[in-house]
Amino acid sequence: MNNTIVVIANATDTLDFLLKELRAYLEPYCRVIGYASYEHIPDLRGAAHVFITSKSPLLYTIARQATAGEVPITVLNRFFELRKIKALMQIPLGTTVSVMNNSPVSAQEVIDNLLEANIDHLNYIPFHPGCTFDDTTKYAIIMSVPDVPLPPDVEVIDLGFRKISIHDLIDTGRKVGVPIEWEREYLSKFIVEMSELAKMLGTSYAEVQKLNSQLQSTFQAVKDPVIACNEDGLITFINDVAIELFCPQETSVIGRPYTVLKEHDLLLPFFEHEGLEDTLVTIDHRQFIVSSQSIRRSYEHLGFVCTLKDVTEIQRLRTQLTLRGHTATYTFSNIIGESERLMHAIELSKKMAKNNQTILLLGENGTGKELFAHAIHQHSLRKNGPFVAINCASLPENLLESELFGYEDGAFTGARKGGKPGVFEQADGGTIFLDEVGDISPSIQVKLLRVLQEKQVIRVGGTGVLSVDCRVVAATNRDLEDAVSQGQFREDLFYRLAVLPIEIPSLRERISDLPLLIKDHLDKQGIRKTWAPEVMELLLSHDWRGNIRELKNVVDYAITVSEQPVLTIHDLPKRLIDRVSRKSVHEAPIEIADDRDLDILTCLYQYYTANKPVGRYQLAHSPALKATGWTESALRNKLKHLEQQRLVQSGTTRQGTSITREGIEVLRQHGRI
Numbered sequence: 001m002n003n004t005i006v007v008i009a010n011a012t013d014t015l016d017f018l019l020k021e022l023r024a025y026l027e028p029y030c031r032v033i034g035y036a037s038y039e040h041i042p043d044l045r046g047a048a049h050v051f052i053t054s055k056s057p058l059l060y061t062i063a064r065q066a067t068a069g070e071v072p073i074t075v076l077n078r079f080f081e082l083r084k085i086k087a088l089m090q091i092p093l094g095t096t097v098s099v100m101n102n103s104p105v106s107a108q109e110v111i112d113n114l115l116e117a118n119i120d121h122l123n124y125i126p127f128h129p130g131c132t133f134d135d136t137t138k139y140a141i142i143m144s145v146p147d148v149p150l151p152p153d154v155e156v157i158d159l160g161f162r163k164i165s166i167h168d169l170i171d172t173g174r175k176v177g178v179p180i181e182w183e184r185e186y187l188s189k190f191i192v193e194m195s196e197l198a199k200m201l202g203t204s205y206a207e208v209q210k211l212n213s214q215l216q217s218t219f220q221a222v223k224d225p226v227i228a229c230n231e232d233g234l235i236t237f238i239n240d241v242a243i244e245l246f247c248p249q250e251t252s253v254i255g256r257p258y259t260v261l262k263e264h265d266l267l268l269p270f271f272e273h274e275g276l277e278d279t280l281v282t283i284d285h286r287q288f289i290v291s292s293q294s295i296r297r298s299y300e301h302l303g304f305v306c307t308l309k310d311v312t313e314i315q316r317l318r319t320q321l322t323l324r325g326h327t328a329t330y331t332f333s334n335i336i337g338e339s340e341r342l343m344h345a346i347e348l349s350k351k352m353a354k355n356n357q358t359i360l361l362l363g364e365n366g367t368g369k370e371l372f373a374h375a376i377h378q379h380s381l382r383k384n385g386p387f388v389a390i391n392c393a394s395l396p397e398n399l400l401e402s403e404l405f406g407y408e409d410g411a412f413t414g415a416r417k418g419g420k421p422g423v424f425e426q427a428d429g430g431t432i433f434l435d436e437v438g439d440i441s442p443s444i445q446v447k448l449l450r451v452l453q454e455k456q457v458i459r460v461g462g463t464g465v466l467s468v469d470c471r472v473v474a475a476t477n478r479d480l481e482d483a484v485s486q487g488q489f490r491e492d493l494f495y496r497l498a499v500l501p502i503e504i505p506s507l508r509e510r511i512s513d514l515p516l517l518i519k520d521h522l523d524k525q526g527i528r529k530t531w532a533p534e535v536m537e538l539l540l541s542h543d544w545r546g547n548i549r550e551l552k553n554v555v556d557y558a559i560t561v562s563e564q565p566v567l568t569i570h571d572l573p574k575r576l577i578d579r580v581s582r583k584s585v586h587e588a589p590i591e592i593a594d595d596r597d598l599d600i601l602t603c604l605y606q607y608y609t610a611n612k613p614v615g616r617y618q619l620a621h622s623p624a625l626k627a628t629g630w631t632e633s634a635l636r637n638k639l640k641h642l643e644q645q646r647l648v649q650s651g652t653t654r655q656g657t658s659i660t661r662e663g664i665e666v667l668r669q670h671g672r673i
């Protein structure tokens, strides 16, 4: 018996595994026998050494009784086969993993083994017969056989039986006289296995290093201050923004207590306690929201990482975002001109700017209505609030509705998640500019009226009523009174909008401003060119239907085309020269014998300003002509006649009939417009 090594284990499968391993190394230099703890164990006093497989007190007692205290008893140090650990390395950091074994002690032993081997990125929970799985368990470690039935959705990592540690094996071998050659051979096999593991761990170490440096540069790139401390309150990381805020004078604070930071009192709670709510603190007249996160590895607390968010910056960005495209850029000083008509419009606008009533700007296209809207906002008490402009003619009805009033989440297919505020909400506290308001559909007219009356908005698809406080400045190039009389525009809305009407003169009506406007446009582009006198004469005699927008286009054309410092008539667009010369042909008033011709032209002019073509039938039945009793065929003949005079033009049926510039001129000459 003296040359006998005895192993006592709790389970027979573990015993068989260990016996095989010991015999492979120790026999024939000694005899290796084993017993399961539940078996009858004979007197072992003659054994050379007794090994037990775990620290379990029961095993120790059994061994002690069998040896009567006369033989050394050791707990076998055991470890997993290294290659089996690889599966564990793939499990994400912090995952909870149940470690299963036949008793709480052996389960804990396995956990200790894993932690000692620095496989410590997981949250291990001992698991043994009597424990039950809960829904959070995703992984279970077993040693060859599960000691508890496993639920189907739990991923099993089988670490196999733990092998005897190389130290214990070599040690025992030396005691029983294992020759040195055999020891070397065994060791060399072990070293091969070790180096494979080292390679595996080496890669993960490099990976960790890489991640670490990525993390460092990420925190450096963060614009907010970040400071990390270990559990002793020593600084382990601090980014440049935090250095600038807390310790601009210090050369290095890494490894030093966080109390070296200025205002560290404010940070104390965040470096001492877990789970603090975000807190607002003021440092150097700036406000920050401070939050901290505890750093943990398994159950071990490693320290805190503390981040500060600059609220001043957040507020600035928010204001910038809210106001993006929502600011008035022009003031009255940007409105160029000295003519009496313009000065009158400016004076009136300045007066009206000061109160809160709705303003209606009336004027042809390109006269500067939007410019006036900006200037009115800037001159009003709301100048620090938003200025939101929307062109009512440029959007289809349903889109205009959602732009004006906003929409709720899921109001329609493609609606943005969380809904969207409309321009009335965006202009809250400021001014909303409704350009081309005369073009809105009857259904939007109703909704707009409601908002103007109630000062409340209901988002599309919503039920909640939102109060809005914004001043409305509307603009139109249409004759709204006429649109009302034709039943195209609601009378009640018209009176709501036209509380304070301002007429913006056309360029024709303030033609004396033309040289100033040209000069201003050239100056803004840093261009120094002059105009030949006959060119200026021609420009002054042009009718400028497109007003200042048309003027700017003509000037831009001329300076692009011309290569000389003095602009000549050849540098003007041909279209403009043609029109001016055609106009001079018709300089003398065209003879209109029948006032009813003027009625037709007036009616066509109204459709023209509404940008709508009109058919003969519609014309004959229009309120303005109905009374004069035109039959359709009489009207056709009359329109043919007017077309020969170039006062109207007829397109295909779809295009209908429209008034020409000459026709408009005739109306003007006869004081109809």
Ligand SMILES: Nc1ncnc2c1ncn2[C@@H]1O[C@H](COP(=O)(O)OP(=O)(O)OP(=O)(O)O)[C@@H](O)[C@H]1O
Pocket: 334, 335, 336, 337, 363, 364, 365, 366, 367, 368, 369, 370, 371, 372, 435, 477, 517, 548, 549, 552
């Ligand atoms: N008095 C002015 N001084 C300088 N520039 C002007 C003036 N009036 C208008 N403009 C310029 O003419 C162009 C057209 O002006 P704006 O868009 O304000 O006209 P509008 O009447 O609103 O036109 P629409 O009815 O077509 O929307 C803009 O480039 C504007 O800057």
